[in-house]
Amino acid sequence: MSDLLLRQRAHARPAEAPAEPAVLVPPRAAHAVRRAGRLAVAVGLRSVAVVAFLLLWEVAPRIGLVDPVFLPPLSEVLATTRDLAASGQLGEHVRASLVRAGSGFGIAVVAAIPLGLLIGWYRTVSTVLSPILEAFRNTAALALLPVFVLVLGIGETSKIALVAFASFFPILLNTISGVRTVDPLLVRSARSLGLSPLRLFQKVILPSAVPTIFTGLRMAGAASVLVLVAAEMIGAQAGLGYLINAAQLNFQIPEMYAGILTISVIGIVVNYVLLAAERRFSRWRA
Amino acid sequence: MSQPKLRLREVRKEFAHRGDTFVALADATLDVRPGELLAVVGPSGCGKSTLLDLLGGLTTPSSGEILLDGRPVTGPGLDRGIVFQQYALLPWRTAQGNVELGLEAKGLPRAERRETARRFLDLVGLGGFADRYPHELSGGMKQRVAIARSLAFEPDVLLMDEPFAALDAQTRESLQDELLRIWRATGATIVFITHGIDEAVYLGQRVAVMTSRPGRIKAVVDVDLDVSAPDVRSTDAFGAYRHRIWSLLQDEVVRAQQHELAPREDLAHV
Ligand SMILES: Nc1ncnc2c1ncn2[C@@H]1O[C@H](COP(=O)(O)OP(=O)(O)OP(=O)(O)O)[C@@H](O)[C@H]1O
Ligand SMILES: [Mg+2]
Numbered sequence: 001m002s003d004l005l006l007r008q009r010a011h012a013r014p015a016e017a018p019a020e021p022a023v024l025v026p027p028r029a030a031h032a033v034r035r036a037g038r039l040a041v042a043v044g045l046r047s048v049a050v051v052a053f054l055l056l057w058e059v060a061p062r063i064g065l066v067d068p069v070f071l072p073p074l075s076e077v078l079a080t081t082r083d084l085a086a087s088g089q090l091g092e093h094v095r096a097s098l099v100r101a102g103s104g105f106g107i108a109v110v111a112a113i114p115l116g117l118l119i120g121w122y123r124t125v126s127t128v129l130s131p132i133l134e135a136f137r138n139t140a141a142l143a144l145l146p147v148f149v150l151v152l153g154i155g156e157t158s159k160i161a162l163v164a165f166a167s168f169f170p171i172l173l174n175t176i177s178g179v180r181t182v183d184p185l186l187v188r189s190a191r192s193l194g195l196s197p198l199r200l201f202q203k204v205i206l207p208s209a210v211p212t213i214f215t216g217l218r219m220a221g222a223a224s225v226l227v228l229v230a231a232e233m234i235g236a237q238a239g240l241g242y243l244i245n246a247a248q249l250n251f252q253i254p255e256m257y258a259g260i261l262t263i264s265v266i267g268i269v270v271n272y273v274l275l276a277a278e279r280r281f282s283r284w285r286a
Numbered sequence: 287m288s289q290p291k292l293r294l295r296e297v298r299k300e301f302a303h304r305g306d307t308f309v310a311l312a313d314a315t316l317d318v319r320p321g322e323l324l325a326v327v328g329p330s331g332c333g334k335s336t337l338l339d340l341l342g343g344l345t346t347p348s349s350g351e352i353l354l355d356g357r358p359v360t361g362p363g364l365d366r367g368i369v370f371q372q373y374a375l376l377p378w379r380t381a382q383g384n385v386e387l388g389l390e391a392k393g394l395p396r397a398e399r400r401e402t403a404r405r406f407l408d409l410v411g412l413g414g415f416a417d418r419y420p421h422e423l424s425g426g427m428k429q430r431v432a433i434a435r436s437l438a439f440e441p442d443v444l445l446m447d448e449p450f451a452a453l454d455a456q457t458r459e460s461l462q463d464e465l466l467r468i469w470r471a472t473g474a475t476i477v478f479i480t481h482g483i484d485e486a487v488y489l490g491q492r493v494a495v496m497t498s499r500p501g502r503i504k505a506v507v508d509v510d511l512d513v514s515a516p517d518v519r520s521t522d523a524f525g526a527y528r529h530r531i532w533s534l535l536q537d538e539v540v541r542a543q544q545h546e547l548a549p550r551e552d553l554a555h556v
Contacts, residue, residue, distance in 0.1 A: 185370060185372055188344060188370070189368065191344060192368040192386045193387065204376065210378075
């Protein structure tokens with residue numbers, strides 16, 4: 001899983017975007033898509049694929065390429081989203097999910113960064129902790145969901161713990177590698193100034209590891225949303241995962257897509273915020 | 287003569303090498319006079335950087351002793367500044383921030399750091415580039431920042447490890463002149479390591495010639511040249527010094543090559 005997340009580029013669509021039935025586009029639709037594409041080029045090449053996709057979403061159900069019952073046109077989903085938002089329901093679910101994801105993510109940050117710094121810097125700590133961390137790292141977070149529920153109950157705690165667990169490793173591993181890949185010459189040069197180990201850490205190791213740590217934070221951000229939605233689908237009374245699952249069970253298909261769309265948007269926003277923070281902290285990079 | 291600024295007495299440095307020991311520096315004995323600019327030349331791999339690390343206190347000798355003002359060197363300190371070959375600037379700090387690093391180590395208050403850093407950036411001719419990050423500077427400018435950084439905390443001794451080796455000839459020559467100017471202006475003692483004979487003759491009041499494998503100080507040549515004379519590098523006197531050092535090095539270069547072809551022989555010296 002983390003491999004997949006690693007490859008996921010900064011602006012790539014989150015993996016949980018609605019699954020598109022693979023269909024060949026007939027000439028008429030292709031023409032529409034091309035026209036839309038040309039329009040988008042003017043706006044910016046970056047939005048071409050997104051716009052094309054959204055357009056396909058709108059057009060495909062309308063022209064009968066897919067069953068509109070199972071995939072309602074985008075406009076219908078957007079209208080439902082608006083209604084859900086207006087009634088305050090959507091806000092409720094978003095808030096529930098964000099609180100869980102944020103708490104879990106926060107716990108992971110607070111635990112993983114200091115631990116990663118220690119493991120990266122002290123060989124002994126690394127030797128002692130690596131085997132156990134390796135074992136946990138290779139245990140898929142969702143596989144532990146039943147354990148978390150069993151031990152921590154069905155409430156908030158188990159969900160937050162699961163998010164914390166899933167976010168922990170991307171942050172930890174990237175922090176470790178950030179510390180380990182510090183240019184030894186910089187360390188030597190700082191040592192030659194007689195900097196104490198603590199100062200050396202503060203002035204050289206940490207700033208040098210920041211960009212790598214941020215990569216970990218972004219991966220963890222994506223991971224936290226991912227496992228949270230899954231956890232909410234299994235046992236929750238609120239949250240976007242719950243909304244999606246409940247809507248599907250009640251055959252409220254537009255509501256289901258509204259939930260999915262909201263998660264995509266949240267994923268993009270989270271990634272964007274972390275990316276902005278990363279830029280803010282690594283303005284010095286070429 | 288007054289007490290030497292730096293004194294090396296039979297300094298030996300060994301490295302563990304696949305279960306064996308490898309002698310990088312053997313019985314290096316050398317005095318560096320206060321306020322002099324001593325150039326050290328030697329073939330590649332003869333232990334020049336090893337020597338500099340020892341002087342800087344980044345490593346400790348296997349045997350022998352290194353004295354700074356008569357006191358043994360026990361570790362790095364702000365009484366010595368090192369300029370590394372690869373600049374070693376912190377990429378996340380501006381030129382100004384990099385120069386301030388040593389001043390932070392020294393514990394100067396912020397305002398004083400700013401002012402001092404500016405002064406030394408001016409000294410190396412980079413007054414207008416204080417806000418630039420290293421990736422926005424040319425190689426020569428980076429090295430100037432590194433020099434300013436080492437000068438700013440006003441060490442007694444400046445240790446320089448082939449600082450101009452990565453630069454083009456023109457930049458190198460202008461930085462050499464700048465270094466001489468700074469040296470005269472600050473009165474610092476400078477140990478300047480190079481593999482360039484011309485550079486050693488041009489900069490050094492004295493030139494220490496090193497032998498290879500194991501590294502030793504083979505000879506110290508006094509250089510008495512007025513380098514402010516126009517095109518001094520083309521004069522006969524300069525040529526004579528160059529030839530003398532070249533001859534001292536020649537057998538060393540040949541020996542080093544022989545060793546490179548049969549690396550296991552290194553261990554035979556132990
Ligand atoms: N940490 C180390 N461990 C083992 N061997 C080392 C170490 N540092 C240096 N050596 C060896 O000591 C010898 C001298 O190295 P040193 O870097 O001092 O050479 P140098 O004269 O600076 O060479 P150059 O001109 O190429 O920079 C080399 O043969 C090198 O392989
Ligand atoms: Mg060297």
